[in-house]
Structure formats: C-alpha cells, structure tokens
Amino acid sequence: MSGDRARIEVSHLTKRYGEVTAVRDLTFTVEPGLVTGFLGPNGAGKTTTMRMLTGLVSPTSGTATIGGRPYRRLPRPSRTVGAVFDASAFHPGHTARDHLRVYAAMGGYPDSRVTALLDLLGLAEAADRRTRGFSTGMRQRLNLATALLGDPRVLLLDEPSNGLDPEGMRWLRGFLRQLADQGRTVLVSSHVLSEIQQLVDDVIMIRRGELVAAGPWSRLAGPPAVLVTSPDADRLAATLQASRPDGDAPSVEVIQAGRLRVHGLDAPGVADLAAEHRLRVHELVTETSSLEQLFLHLTTDKAATP
C-alpha cells in the first residue's frame, strides 16, 4: 500500500437531477483501518454518493474528499482509490488479462502487477478466457483486481455482494477484512443489512439522500436480546440472575406471563442453562437489533416514500 492512511470526508453533499434530489446535504466520514457499511434502501442515493466521491458525477453542492483532496485533484488517483461500481465492466471480447493490461498501462503499472493480481484473486486459470463467459463471482474478482491495480489506500465497493453465493460472500468478507486490517479504508454499500452485517465495523445509513444514522455497528445495533417463552419462566428468570455474580449477571425483563427478554446472554447460553436446570423452553428467539429494526422501518416506511 502506498503512503499514509486516507480518510473519506463528505461534507454537505447534494445532488439534484432536475426535480429529483438524489443526495441531500449529506455529511459523514469514513475511517481507515475499518470496513464501513453504506446502507440504505433502493434509491437512497448510495451509488450517486459514491460516484460523486470519485468524480464520475459532479455534485450540485458540497464537497467530497479522499485523503484531503477531491478525487479529480489526486495526483495519480488509481494509487489512492480503487472503486467498483458495475457488476460487469469489461469488454466481453477481452480476456481477464487483456482487461487488466489495458488498465495497468493506463495507470502506469507493470505487467507483473497484472499477473500478481490474477493470482491474488484466484483468476490465474481463467486469465486467458474471454470475460463474456465469466460467472458473477469471477466478474466480481476481476472488478476487484482492476480496482487493486494501483495498490490503493481506499477501496469503494458499490453493492459487491449482489449475486454472490454464500461461499463467494464468505470469501469477500475475509478478503475485505484483510484489506482493512492492512490499514486501508473500505466502504461497502448495500441495500440488504443482513448481507453486510457480519462484515462491517462502522455503519452509515441513509434514506432518500439524507443521513439517518452513523457510527460503530456495536453502538448502533445496541446489545443483543433473547426472547424466551417458557412455562417455567419464573424459575428460569431466577436461575439466569443467579448464574453469574451480581454485576455480571444477565438482566431479565418479564414481558408477560411466561415470556422473558434476556440481555447479556446469547440464545445458546440461555438454552444450555435451562437444560442444565431441567427447565422447559418452548421458544427461543434472538431479537432483531435496534439497527435492524431501524433499517426495516426505513425500507417498509411506505408513507415516507415519494
């Protein structure tokens, strides 16, 4: 990786397309060394924001900088930022190697870099096949290879999980985590919370072009809770509270007769404890986090959609 860490700073960013305001007075920062999720329902303005960050779209007002500079003023942008916007952005008649060689030449990188990236992304065997026949997973890898040609400090990915199977998702998670651990800034957009839930450290959530929430996932999501239905609810509550020394014990809230909400212990923990004390459990559910509830609210809030 070349040079220092780079923070992304978006300040009062606005984009209007005629009558439509795609992004409205948006302000946030993205920190290096973390994977940040950029969440929002369809049409929220994620793609528009990311395109403004990279100079592909000109903002109506406001600024977006990477490492303190607007994208178009970066001396050699592909050394600082790698970005993936479209699931497939290759000439179908080009091979993976052809494609990378075009952009290696454009960025001034040696052909050895092309070979290294084909290897790194597991594309060595497909390198000389035309991209026309590539699967979604291979396309995503070739997109990433292109973005990484300049060994950039910042990686922007627009809906990278679209169309990936669970195995592909697992691979992507590991790969992005590795990049963030190297000190890079990684911003990943998605309209499906569950897809990036296991991937991100920080979250920026927008709706209709406006910021809704931003911060570390753990803080926004709130402590997880477990809902228990049990005919032995009273005894279970007592057992839970006595399971650990006072200050450390799970807190139990009685919702109604036979139903408890437990904080501070996960579902397997509750189940094991109940089994140990021969207490019956009829239902055990991990409650959706407050972030999930917020997101669900955003996506289903019909009244709020224009």
Next chain:
Amino acid sequence: MNHLIKAEFRRLLASRMWAGLLLAALLLGGGMMGAMALIGPENFDPPMPGLHTETGVRSILGILGYTAFVPAAAGTLAATSEYRHRTAAVTFLFAPRRWQVLAAKLATYGVAGLAYGLILAGTAAVALHTAAAVRGVPLGLPASTVLGLLARIGLAMVVYLLIGIGVGALLRNQVVALCVVIGYLYMGEALLMMIPGLNQLYPILPGGATAALTDFTYLADAMSQQLGSTTLQLLPPAAGALLLTAYALTASLIAVLVPMRRDIT
C-alpha cells in the same frame, strides 16, 4: 498521455476490431476494386464510362470513396463501446482528466485509420492495375495520377474514422450512433441530393468534399440530370481536402470536449 495511448492500443489490439478493419480494407480495396475493374464500369447497370476514359477511372475510384462509412462505423463503435460495456466509469477513474482519454483514442484511431487507408488504397491500386492488364484495357489516367487519387481516398478514411469517434462520443448510445453515422453516410447524403434546394449543400457536406478529392462528379451529374436540376459544382480538390480536415477537427473537438463534465451514471 503516453500511458493512455499505450492503453488504447492494447484495448484495440485485444478486441477483434483490428482484425475486422484489416479484413474490410482488403475486401473493399483489393476485392471490390478488383471485381469492379474486372467487370468493367461499361457493363454496370446502368452502364458507366469504361476504364479507358478518365471519367471511368475517376468514377470507380469515387465509388471506393463511398465506402468511407466503414471506418466511420469503426470509429463510432470504438467511442461508444466504453459506454455500452460500462468500462467508461473504470477508464475515467483511472484518468479523471477525461479529455486526455479521448485525445488518446483519437491518436490511436488516427494511426489505425491511416493503416486502414494505406491498405485500402494499396490493395485497390494493385487490383485496379492487375484487372486492367488482364482485360488489356489501358487506364484513362496515368498511373501516378491514379496513385495520387487513391492516396487522397486513403487519407479521407482517417477523416471519416475521426468523425465516427466524434459522433460516438456525442451520442454515447452505440446503436443510435451507428444508425446515425451509417444512415447518414450511406443514405442520408444521397437523399439530400434529391431534394431541390437542399441539394445545393451537397458540395460542402462530407460526401461532396470526398467526391471533390477525386473530382468524382459522375454520380452528382447523373443525379442532377435525372432530376432536371442545375448541375452541382463540386469544390476544387484542395478546398475539399481543407473542408474534410475541418470536419475531422470539429469531430475531434467534440470528442474531447463533450465528455468533460458529463455525469457518468
């Protein structure tokens, strides 16, 4: 800038575009010219003056000039392909100074157009002389003049390729741009010639300027005769060349300036 030109050459050579252009140059230059000369313009339907006359030679060279829609289409394809395959965003990420990308394309395709024109004119010269020799017909123009005219046609191909790039950069939609370019060059100008009043514009349109290069008046004359309108006066060859250059420059300017601030969505 050198990086960008290198990249565009790699892009061109990696696709089948260059092979297609080479094939077209051989087929239209050697192939079509050879076939026309072997059959003889006097046997065309309707018949045209034979190869032993100056008009005959100028006419079949002029017909070669009408194949300029091929390099124009190639230029249009090249300029729109990045939008069609969505690589434009990637390219502009690597090179945010977009005018440089288009300038690199113009330079690359200028060279490609030159090669196309050379092969087209070269194979056409060989085919014309061989066919004339086979049929034992002496050409109505000295060999040096024929070569000079062919060289002009070859250069005109570069101009048309650049015009194609300009239109492509302006319209971005591949199918629309191709229809406009081919439709206009292949049919549009011919139709214009038939409209009284508007046909007076013909000499300053690209087709008229190209015809002026080789002083190919036969088609225009025949057309005005049939329509009973006044004969169209083509520009002198040098003026035609200047006008074509102006078209190429305008198209290049459009290609370079238009993508500058446009949103890539």
